[in-house]
Amino acid sequence: MAYELAIEATGLRKSYGDVQVLKGVDVNVPRGSVFALLGPNGSGKTTTVRILSTLTSLDAGRARVAGFDVVKERRKVRRAITLTGQYAAIDKNQTGEENLRMMGRLTGLSRAEAQERATQLLARFDLTDAGGRRLATYSGGMARRLDLAASLVGAPSVVFLDEPTTGLDPRSRLALWGVIADLAANGLTIFLTTQYLEEADRLADRVALLDGGTIVAEGTPTQLKERVAGQRLDLELVDRTALEDVLMLLGERVVTKDLDLLTIGVTTDGSANQVRAVLDEADPQRNRITKFQVHSATLDDVFLALTGHPTPAPEVERVKETVGD
């Protein structure tokens, strides 16, 4: 097919009542690449995915997916994509195999092909033993794997994953990351949303940061991390005066402060040399800082650094839920 961009969206706008969920979102995803939309709850990630996967109408803007217009050529888009949402889209009272066979039939496979594909996918997702059991008996991680397997029964060219690892234990998360990397290696275009910087970092070729319905930053994971540093050094001060002094000394490097807990956070690359240098600079007399800790930069840090405000309360999420998101 003759398209360069698997996903090409400009000026996406969507409101639910008075709440503007998307305020003009532009997204371009080259064919065969992995794109991560990173943002907190309520930033509009799910709405963006639903618009691109033809499930939600848009108020303004245009989007083409797999070369087709999501509004005018909705059916063609649907034949080219697959969507795995936040909630498992499989039947609890069917077995894993039955679920896969059903999806196969609905995708256009013959009975025999659907059976063969189900067996294949169960093996690939390490679910062969569980294939004959009803979903109700699966663990959260197993159900999520089967859900993803179900979305791959056909031959999609663009795969949408809405928060694929939210709520999973670390082992299941790693297993899913492996699957996603495998899909990417097979040349599929992947559009995933996540709340985790680490996930975007591991999987994506490009990351866009969505905040309050607009994209506030976009780039490769390395570019983004450079902008927020990779680590944060938290300092705990002895008293308010010490805190004020350190704030003055470190100036713009301070990304968080808590006047009550007497803590401040400073960006750092996490190296021993830099941490030592900051400690010396902030506390030459060695009487101001009582404790320190080094964290990986969290999404909050990225937000703070890029938007100047902490991650917003999930106000929009509530509104979205009432309208069926």
Next chain:
Amino acid sequence: MTETIVLRNRPRPTSLGTDMVTMIGRCTRLTSRDLDALMMALMLPIMMMVLFVYLFGGAIQTGGDYVTYVSPGVLLLCTVWGAAQTGVGVANDMSTGIIDRFRSMDVSGAVLLGGHVTASVIKNVVSTVVVIAVALLIGFRPEASLLQWLAAGGILVTFILAMSWLSAVVGLLTKSTDAAASFAFIMMFLPYVSSAFVPIDTLPGWLQGVARHQPSTPIIESVRGFLLDRPVGDNPWIALTWSVGILVVSVTLAAVFFQTKTD
């Protein structure tokens, strides 16, 4: 490993027919595995039959054996109740992620609802047979010819179909399994205000009007007439008109609302 995760040959476009068969298979499987609902669908008719015949039967005078009078009534009660459960499954699909998966796979609304409705009709035909068996066991003696049995069955199945579609629309609109279950509960009262359990003449005057002009009465009169080999008059035609009317309205509403719900 990398070979199996992606299917190389693009599947053919599906036909409405295969989609429908797949969806009916799914819904029938789900229905047959919902043990609570299945037990209820079989137990309720038996309890109702026993309740009416042995507990109320002694006090109700219908001119003749009460089990003969009431059996068709219990039959209707159970079909109404059973068919009205259809919406629970629909609401369950609407409120979980599976509806998004189906829609993003371009499965049409007609297929989804049709699957649920067909599974419901199958389930209710089975429970209808159970009610008849229990009725025969406790003394119901119908005098119908094969043709009359078929006619009675036809009236009931049409009504099951109509009621299932109506319930499916309720499930589609409310997206709440609780709301859909409440609808079934409310619908269950419909046969009470009819000639199902007591003759209409014995109702208070203002209720008689309601009873005579709601779908349960012509259906019950037709079924009773056919099974007991008595004259049925216009009742079968009125019954069919009601069923087809409910069916047309429900299918239209389903089409309209599935469309808006998808956006």
